[in-house]
Amino acid sequence: xxxxxxxxxxxxxxxxxxxTPTTGYFRDGACNxxxxxxxxxxxxxxxxxEFLAFSKYIGNDLSTPRPEYLFPGLTPGDCWCLCAGRFxxxxxxxxxxxxxxxxxxxxxxxxxxxxxxxxxxxxN
Numbered sequence: 001x002x003x004x005x006x007x008x009x010x011x012x013x014x015x016x017x018x019x020t021p022t023t024g025y026f027r028d029g030a031c032n033x034x035x036x037x038x039x040x041x042x043x044x045x046x047x048x049x050e051f052l053a054f055s056k057y058i059g060n061d062l063s064t065p066r067p068e069y070l071f072p073g074l075t076p077g078d079c080w081c082l083c084a085g086r087f088x089x090x091x092x093x094x095x096x097x098x099x100x101x102x103x104x105x106x107x108x109x110x111x112x113x114x115x116x117x118x119x120x121x122x123x124n
Contacts, residue, residue: 006032007106009117015102017044018079021072031081031105039083040111044103046122047078054095060086072098079103079120084111098122 002039006014019029025041026032033042045051047062052074055062062080065073074080088111090096101121108117 001080005043006030007103008102009106009109009114010101011106012102015100017081017100019072021078021080023079023081025081031103031108033105033107035117040085040107041081042084042105042108043082043087043112044100044116045080045082045087046096046100047074047076047080049076050095051097052076054090054093055086058089065066084108088112088116091120096120107121 008014014030014032015033016029017023021120022029024030024032025034025037031044033040052063062074065071084107087096087099097120099117099120099122101117101123104117
């Protein structure tokens with residue numbers, strides 16, 4: 001698997017998202033992606049109780065640890081590389097968390113419009 005160029009949605013080098021817990025499709029701490037990443041795990045989001053409840057409600061439980069997948073379970077305040085489509089869905093439902101633009105991969109723009117990302121940016 002070859003990683004796509006590590007550029008963020010601002011056209012700058014992609015910043016790290018989280019090493020505690022270690023996130024990313026490659027579990028390298030960044031929202032790097034590749035052609036095999038069909039979920040586009042490219043949006044660096046800061047978890048909230050509201051988003052975690054929303055995600056669990058729609059069938060993607062991010063709170064429960066899954067050691068067999070090296071998944072620690074997330075709590076509010078954790079940063080995690082979300083699937084771009086899931087982030088957009090949460091934004092449309094009013095449950096999207098804040099995101100780190102500098103840590104959100106440019107491929108997120110294939111799914112999420114830049115203005116939606118900007119509306120949820122921590123940096124704003």
